[in-house]
Amino acid sequence: MPHRGLSLTILIVNQLLAGIGVASGIAVAALLVDELTGVVALAGLAQSASVLGAALAAIPLARLAVRAGRHVSLATGYACACAGAALIIAAAASGWVVLVFVGLAAFGAGAAAGLQARFAATEVAAPGFEARYMSLVLWATTLGSVAGPLLSETGAQLGASLGLPPLVGPFLLSGTVFALSSVLVAALLRLPKAGVLASDAAPAAEADPADPEPAGREAPDDGALPAGRVAPDEGGRVSRPAPVGAWSALRIAVREPRALFAVLAIVCSHTVMIGVMVMTPVHMTAHGLSLTLVGVVLSVHILGMYGASPIVGWLADRIGSARVISLGIGILLSATLIGILMPADDVLLIPLALGLLGLGWSCGLIGGSTLLNHSVDADIRVPLQGATDATMNLAAAASAALSGVVLGIGGFAGVNLVAVLVLVPLVIAGLRARRAGRAARSAALAPHA
Template sequence: MTTQAAVDVGRVQRRSVAVLSGAVALGGLGVTVGITVGGLLAREVSGSDAAAGLGQTMGVFGAAVLAVPLALVSDRAGRRAGLAAGYAVAVGGAVVTVVAAALSSLPLLLAGLFAFGAATACSLQARYAAADLAVPERRGRALSLVVWATTVGSVLGPNLAAPGADLGRALGLPALGGGFAVSAAVFAVVTAGLWLALRPDPLLLARRLADDGGPAPGRPRRATRGALAAVWADPGGRLGLVAVVVSHAVMVGVMVMTPVHMGHAGGHDDATTLRLVGVVISVHVAGMYLFSPLVGWLADRVGRRATVALGGALLLAAAGVAGTAPPEAAGRLGVGLLLLGLGWSCGLIAGSTLVTEAVPAEVRPTAQGGADLLMGLGAAVAGAVGGPLLALGGFGLVAGVSAALVVPLALVWLRR
């Protein structure tokens, strides 16, 4: 049996959090470059706003679907293998997206964006890896530190949209394809860094310390369904699961249509519009990640349930502010999306902590992967209907429908 004397768990935990933080910080840059220009690129290739929403949705859908196989890799071989494999898939997705931009092929673009979503799945699963060795009273803060680290790359990423367009033109590609070339290079560096530096593996060490001998040689069929059933059977786990699904769906539903909404503003050339979109999305991403340590502290000290409630209130406020803003009101949209990011942060961090605490260590990766699958599927649906809703009733309708998703969260919170 591995003992505290044989392994300095505190030192390993600090090293793991540092490696994971560096990886998601750099990976966040690549992800948000793609988020900023992905919908615009899909609209450029297809010529319709509905396809713009579909382009963003494919990335979200990819993150959802790929969460489960990546969690299974982590379950069998450790966090290092699962995270490195996911970022490697994202490299391929970014390359395919660049090729699709050059060929003006919408089907190829959607396939590339689907694989590109693996990077989002990895950045989300990295938060769970930070909690593997954390003591219970600091689990929320450990998880939040990795979420916070995403701030660095994610705030810078949208502002690289314009330089990325210059790179695309220099490479002889459509301007919007240049950002994905940047993403491919970034993800390749993250893949190598995780594979070389995330040692010892935090999940495998946590299992040895628990003396459970590591994962079973093979998970039973429907293991993900069984793990999710165990989460749902626990009142805290049920609230956490609904919190992460609703928070992510509301956030994606409003966020992915914001660049398209701003693209309808008159009086700006394309370069100015792209810069304004970059600033608004940067403010949104700052709301998502910058205050994560404070949110983690709230989840640990004030309580997970209270933090979930705060997140729901912020999501409603965000929908009200952003949904009533005209496309040229970049400042008002920035405020709305800042609130949207803060609400997402509260729901994700407190909810993820509740999901983690609802099941024993041996099934946590499977349960966490299942939670991310549901979270991503909910967001994919929200993103998919965003384009038609925008065409049907404008951005206000998009925000209103997204806000209505908070109702199930309120019901579960009240019943608990």
Template sequence: MSALDARARVRAVHRRTLLALVACQILGGLGFGATVSMGSLLFAELSGTPALSGMASTMSTLGAALAAIPLARLAQRSGRRLSLSTGAALAAVGATLTVLAAAVPSLPLLFVGIAFIGMGNAANLQARFAATDLAAPEHRGRDLSVVVWSTTIGAVVGPNLLEPGEALGFALGLPHLTGPFVLTLLTQLVAVVVYLTVLRPDPLLLANELSLTATKTTAESDGKPRRFYIFAVVAVSCSHAVMVAIMAMTPVHLTEHGASLTLVGITISLHVAGMFALSPVFGILADRLGKVQTVLIGQGLLALGVLATALGSDSHLWVTVGLALVGLGWSAATIAGSALVTESTPSALRTRNQGRNDLVMSLAGATGGALAGPVLAASGYPGLSIAGGVLVAVVVVASLVLRSRRDLA
């Protein structure tokens, strides 16, 4: 095969890969969009106390943490095709277990079911890195952000399927609050089929075969100090912890203040729109302005978000505005930080370090979700928001340390 034919083949596979990833991210958004909100309410109902409502986010992110390294190793050994389809299949199993947990009822089984759904989220996280396997170095941020952006469609619609999902569950004779998990089951089964049929040839295996990643990035990656990778992991993890904690407790806070499920769904939809809708903008900024600078833009948005939720906790409007800003901040920090993880890692270690980043990110989210309930019970929604502001400050200080070394991405 000539060099020209090889480049044409790579471009064709890359385009097809992006299309498959986009389709499955939409399915993931539809399937997972309501699970955290409904999971929080389901935990509160089965346990009899709102203090455990944060365990929905905790178990989801813990499941993602548990699956991050195994799925990364599976990708390194057998390719993205098998790794991503396995993650989607685990999410389908989790949705089934969650419905069974409500039917029994069994709180321990609910813990397991939500954790399995989180394993599917680990595959969704890995999908953003799959977008960079065959991407040109100067377009990594853009291509990664396109996959993240595609989640917008399903994720914005997903929370608004709370009541239609409940109607479906009622029609099927399922327990209260479990209808949306049927949608999760269906969408993830479709995602399995898409991954298995479309990701041929596998983008990661093809990149390894042609040594494209090593050829394009060895000098760049080897020349960037390891502290950039550490900063990226800290920034992504802290931003994720803030987002998970605030988002997980918002449905509980709103419903305790008389909000309807429809209003909760709208609020979460706007938050999720903030997380994903402007992803391409932040991807382009990361490529052109710099990864560290874009992470700091994200921290500024997060700071404004937690300020709004702290000072306007009694206002549905200000809570909604604040949650949307938190989503925007998460988007900027996650996209730029994830691109920096790839850029600052030698190709031979890239998949492993991507998995480690997702592991730490998910553990941070699990910790944030676990502590969010007790913090909400002890100090209210404003106290929870202030705690999120502390994590924002940690990332800003880390960037100042990085800047003091006179190395900016």
């Protein structure tokens, strides 16, 4: 593809800006709702409103990407986030708390667009480099996530200079950044047709028949068709299927072991990460640990999520995404077992557990997203991406809501025990996908025996 480097650079810069936009607003969202209502329980719903907004936006943005292109879809998501920030500012200044939650939901569209950008990166990648391109775009989120909260004070000062409440100011900064992101991708970014990878037209590398998980390009060498692909008839003609919706694509994917493994890798990894992460500050402060230490632990967690993503992407391209997902499962299990067994106030094991939790999430998201791309046909790839991201965010919202109840009943060990149970379907799907791959390769080799 021409201008591949330029397209990747635009995606990276835009992801950095979007990371600042999301983080600078979300950093103060709960505080803003608490200040407006005086009800701590409602303050906790601020994050949930944004996550639900991201879930609701995922599928419409995927449909728009198919119809009009990724650049239009990304620009629309960031524009919605900009509008959400404006609504939050207006509602907070006038005291209309309900509209603040509506604005936070629209604000979540920026996060949904940021997630879609990881798939856009794979569409400009050279064959065999999809995971590395994806990881670079995700890595840029690290800088934005760190810089966003640090700029909250600047946003507050800017808002105060305009006569706005201090906690509203950061959303003025977020809205400005999202507006810039929207203009940047709409004006400069041009990508291939959404869902089409350069490797779709590239021949699959010769695989070792004894290796059940070939590295490099993920297309199977056993003659099996990716989920959703229609085989040619006797005359060699292929009838193109009618466009499918997001949930129809998901139903097709779950019937194919590799595609189901990919979907569950994304959904389960995210659900585990959110469920444990959101309760960690509550657990730490309840046992007398300082807010400074809470900040250090969350910083280690974010570093685990994004800091190592280029390494994770390189591994996915080199050893295969299925193996990276399996590595992620092992890391997540290690993190949750530490959370179950460690003393409640251990200042060394808590950051270790949260760092591993972030690293396991990175393996699950990058490995799962790469495998998803290669386990289904291009005709259902983008709708499936939208359905998977929507499911991921809905599961995360439920996990965040229920983890507080679990913490109250079973403590932090109980939260981590539930996280282990969430990983069980993923492990089963991985074993099933591995068996199916071996069986298909055995069948393909049988005529030559």
